[in-house]
Amino acid sequence: MTETPGTDTSPSTAQAQAQVDWLVDASARAPVTDAEIHDHIAAPLLAASGGPNAFNAVLHQLGPITLRRIVESGQDHAQAAVSGGDGDYLLRVRVDPSGLVNDVSLTPDEAPLSSWTQVDDMLGDLGARVSFAASRIGPDGRCELVHGVRADTQRPIGSAFKLYVLGALAQAVSEQRASWDESLAIRDDFKSLPSGRLQDCPAGTTVTMAEFADCMISLSDNTATDHLIHRLGRDAVVHQMDLFGHQQPRANIPCLTTKAFFQLKANQYPARADEYLALPEHHRSAALRELERLPLPEVRETWPQPRKIDQIEWFASPIDICNAYAALWRFDQPEIGHALTLNDDGLNLAPSRFPTVWYKGGSEPGVITLNYLARTSDDRTLVTSLMVSDAGTAPDKAGTALKGQAVIRGAFDLLTAEGV
Template sequence: MCTPGTRFLCLILLLATSLAPAAAQQAQEADMLRLLVTADEYKEAWFSDALLQQLNPSQFQQQLNQLLSDIGELEFIDGDDGEYSIFFEEAVVSSTIVLDERGQITTIWFRPPSPRANSFDDLLGQLRELPGETALLVLTDGERVAEHNADAPFSVASAFKLAVLAAAVEALDAGELDRSDVVYLEEQDLTLPSGIMQEWPVETAVTVDTLMVQMMSMSDNTATDALMRILGRDRVHAFASEALPVVPTTREIFTLLGPDARDLADEWAGAESRQEYLALLDRTADREMGRIRDFTGGEIRSDVGWIFSASELAALAGQVAGNPTAGVTQGAATGAGWSDVVYKDGYVPGVAAEVVHGRSNDGRTYTIVLLWNREDEDVDVLALYGLIQSAVRLTE
């Protein structure tokens, strides 16, 4: 719970979001954040009437000034869709902001500053301070320049979708699929968010291109499962980690982690052979898939999911680089001026993954992977995102 004396400010009111076009909205949000962190005096006109009932602008400014003390001058603001990283000389501050149709603030949230890394050694030091298990891999033109647990297996959540994309690219290159091919959603494809396609009716006609774009842009789980069905589990498995005997669909994982299959999840954690894993996945067909509320504040099971090492994810990013779908979302590379970008993240309770790859203006190719697993508590996904943004800036 937030109190006036804490250094963690959170004021979240889920009200109307801006209807402005995305680019204009991004500029408006960034400009407002710039005002909040640099202005000598706040104006009530910046805040919606509803938010003014929850905060006093002068007191809020005092709290924010305390939060931002001793981290240097503002350098730049990076982000979009209401989620931003504010870079100061000594630290990065993550912020959430929502503006209404009049440009007034309805939601504002600042997280505590994360020290800004001035070298990959600094970055590694910050990563090692995180509770739980972490991994780092930085490649420059394919050569390792920084690493920590880079070859150890980690649960990576949706970052596994790089393997699905790699399998799809292989099928496209072989002429076995075409981006314009039309397929039809099946009942077995429909799963839980992230994404929107779980709301689409069975037998909806979609192209392979739509599935690939939805998977990478929105991390759409239904699009992912449909692609896996079309490609075949074995083809996707060819791009999987050595530590993952079989690649489950998102629906299968949501079933394993749901309340109707806890016994299967326990068996999954102790399975040793591909045959055992496949048999368990077959048994999920008779169990009910979990619901969204089952995964909110519940048990953390980083031992049930998709397992990859940082080096394996880096290799996948390199394989799909140059494919237009791979960089449909720039993520941590936003504003870096990179080309041939590949970006994929992943998060479930206790698990966070960040993967970014691209070619900088100097012609060098960079790949950065950060992984974080905890068994006792949830991970701070925004903290990991701040670290990978710092890593990208170190390449400039």
């Protein structure tokens, strides 16, 4: 079909609300036919969900829900208050230009928090090793702490270190040492374990730097991450921490690739990890290069308990993460925002209040981090960072993440209410 100049191909408010109605109706009829699912769900979301059978499994697990009211709607989204078998929720739906659902999330419908004391009480329920910061990015582009709990305490951050890889790429682009449309060929020896999808691509497949960044951030793709680290240099990643105002960048020397991380924690553990930690610091880079030459370990599932999370990890504080987000914002490179807005992990902030939301988290057994930047409709830029860790036992990941997101939503409400 030829599109005539001036034709508006944006979805309508009615389309988004119609998809809310369909999801509510389908929740009571699961399983629905493959054809019906394809008529309502965009292909990329359906593929990411695992296909029609997986989508039906989610509908079945959700059970029948009822619509209470439409909370808000816009040109490409709608948010509804719904009730299910075990409580009240907010259902958010986004649609693509053809009106198909390309994002959907369900979060508890919580009463707004009224004080930072409530935030602190909720943080206290997450364990002893919790660090948190709620901040704004001021007119000078710098991070300003509004409320914190051990906000400058270094914690293991898991895949949130990929923010610094993204920063190193943006720095290289700004200095014309790289470009977003530059292509790299996937190499078998640079492949890592999931999460992600690029580990399944044949060697020689070419991927642009922008696509690597999208996968690294939105899917936490480890193979994308390692290809970028090898292209930019592990020293460049640590140097970016310094440029971003990280308080203790030396804690990340030498910078682990994700493949080296898995070699130390998933293969011959704890002997190999102990051998590595016994080395002087100036010998560890060479040891990592040797580990990266080895075949990937076969890992069917993640180890159940924490493994040296205070020695073999990536480290930062909530203040460091805020500074990193502020610096990434100052780059003003569209590719950065594109990568960071592809996945909000179901935080479900109201788009009318927060039209832009950036997210990068990280986890392994014993480590959970949630880090968000949100731009308000009145042009304020706010950042929250939550870090939970336990070197002895692994917190329930799903439960901790849900509680953590409730804290973060409440913190964003308080930040906007205070008019910072």
